[in-house]
Amino acid sequence: MRHHGPQAWWPAESRFEVMVGAVLVQQTAWVNASRAIDRLRDAGLLDHDALASAPRSTVEGLIRAAGFYRVKAKRLVGLARFVSRAGGLSMLQQLGISELRAALRELDGVGAETADAILLYVFERPVFVVDAYARRLFGRLTGTPPSSDAELKALVEGVVTQAADLNELHALIVAHGKRFCRTQPLCASCCLRTSCQYRF
DNA sequence: CACCAGGGTGGTT
DNA sequence: AACCACCATGGT
Numbered sequence: 001m002r003h004h005g006p007q008a009w010w011p012a013e014s015r016f017e018v019m020v021g022a023v024l025v026q027q028t029a030w031v032n033a034s035r036a037i038d039r040l041r042d043a044g045l046l047d048h049d050a051l052a053s054a055p056r057s058t059v060e061g062l063i064r065a066a067g068f069y070r071v072k073a074k075r076l077v078g079l080a081r082f083v084s085r086a087g088g089l090s091m092l093q094q095l096g097i098s099e100l101r102a103a104l105r106e107l108d109g110v111g112a113e114t115a116d117a118i119l120l121y122v123f124e125r126p127v128f129v130v131d132a133y134a135r136r137l138f139g140r141l142t143g144t145p146p147s148s149d150a151e152l153k154a155l156v157e158g159v160v161t162q163a164a165d166l167n168e169l170h171a172l173i174v175a176h177g178k179r180f181c182r183t184q185p186l187c188a189s190c191c192l193r194t195s196c197q198y199r200f
Numbered sequence: 201c202a203c204c205a206g207g208g209t210g211g212t213t
Numbered sequence: 214a215a216c217c218a219c220c221a222t223g224g225t
Contacts, residue, residue, distance in 0.1 A: 009206095010206090021206095022206090023207095025205085025206050025207090026205095026206080026207040026208070027204095027205065027206090027207050027208085027220085027221095028205055028206080028207090028221090028222080028223090029204080029205040029206085029222095029223070029224070030205080030206065031205095031223085031224080032205080032222065032223055032224085033205095033206085035223095064221085064222070065222065065223070066221090066222070066223095067205090067220080067221045067222035067223075068207095068208095068219095068220045068221055068222080069220090069221070069222080070220075070221085071208085071209090071219095071220055071221090072220090072221095075208090108208085108209085109207085109208060109209085110208085111207060111208045111209085112207095112208095113206085113207065113208090114207070114208080117206080129206090131206065131207090132206085132207090133206080170206090171206095174206055175206095177206090178205085178206085
């Protein structure tokens with residue numbers, strides 16, 4: 001990783017747009033999820049009330065570029081209805097982290113990783129997002145690899161406690177993982193920047 | 201042409 | 214609990 005530092009991770013014009021992106025990017029390259037987001041924006045549907053009442057067939061047509069467009073359209077409308085029912089993101093913001101996570105996990109299409117990504121990037125809660133890159137990284141980095149995602153989460157969250165730092169950490173892991181970590185061993189610069197206060 | 205991309209769900213063993 | 218098929222498009 002040549003350029004440690006803010007990764008301009010998860011660019012979006014609103015918090016709800018981040019939630020929509022979290023679903024659209026599942027098993028999909030960001031460039032294609034981004035196209036779908038642009039089309040939703042042009043259609044005025046990056047708004048939970050508007051999206052909640054939009055026909056699924058309309059949403060399907062707009063998000064086709066992101067792949068899995070039928071299941072994702074269903075998930076997006078369900079997500080929008082959830083936010084509308086709750087009375088908006090400012091209402092959900094009031095909830096405690098565990099009940100907010102439980103509410104998100106009940107939604108169709110929101111698994112462990114997407115729930116944690118939303119907690120971190122939408123609600124700014126101090127959560128470490130365990131994804132395939134993080135598993136590979138820590139599996140190789142530590143002598144005894146974490147045996148579960150829960151263990152890995154606890155390990156990292158026990159050290160990195162600030163939401164802003166967990167945000168940056170996840171961004172660095174994914175940005176680096178995409179470039180190097182799939183087939184090659186970790187390179188020497190594969191950890192946090194040297195000026196970082198945290199040590200594993 | 202094969203493989204991958206910032207996963208989740210439901211079914212089978 | 215560990216697999217597996219499926220969802221589907223666009224890039225390399």
